[in-house]
Amino acid sequence: MSDRQLTTDDTWVPDACTLPTAERPLRLSEFDQFFRDAVRGADRLSAQHLRLRLDGAEQVEETARDLTARESSCCSFFAFDIARHSPDLLTLDVRVPAGHVDVLDALAERATSVRSQG
Template identity: 75%
Template sequence: MSDRHVTTDEAGVPDACTLPTAERPLRLAEFDRFFTAAVRGIDRLSAQHLRLRLDGAAQTEEMARDLTARESSCCSFFTFGFSRPDPDSLSLDVRVPAAHVDVLDALVERALSSRTGR
């Protein structure tokens, strides 16, 4: 089966996601809260690579690691990576294969909307 024809629902959640449909709005709300509380900057490094610059607090890292671990368990096409450019900042890299660029696009839009209050 080719992954070139990926379909998504109205929230941009692809069919490849195994999170039960009833739980998806809750997960999206968690991401929205995370984006509002923790994201300090958004860098789209390529079509398949997003970097979120986060508040460097320990509780932010704990929240980000928990959320990304749960997301990886149902949407295995995501690759998440963390780095600390300095002691006061934290970066979260989000990568997707080419077939899921539309999902990363939707994630960027949610992050931007959450940060601007739209």
């Protein structure tokens, strides 16, 4: 993903996404804010599995649960799992089927790039 795409450009959003086109820039902006504020690191566990290490704050967990629930409703191919390992460690696992690895690639790159810009 180029720097140009780190705006609210949704060209990487897959056709399988049912979120109305007009709402996509807002959702991307919400995820960008979440990545800047909450993501502390990212680990690619496999081609189909990304783990985001998050700030352990209660509000971060609430935001993660809200965003992932809304994203699951329009992009049903995502599987999200949020786990609290300790008061300071929260993880968000994102899995996709093989046919959507490119979407996970873009999400991982966006999370890392936006985080480093913040």
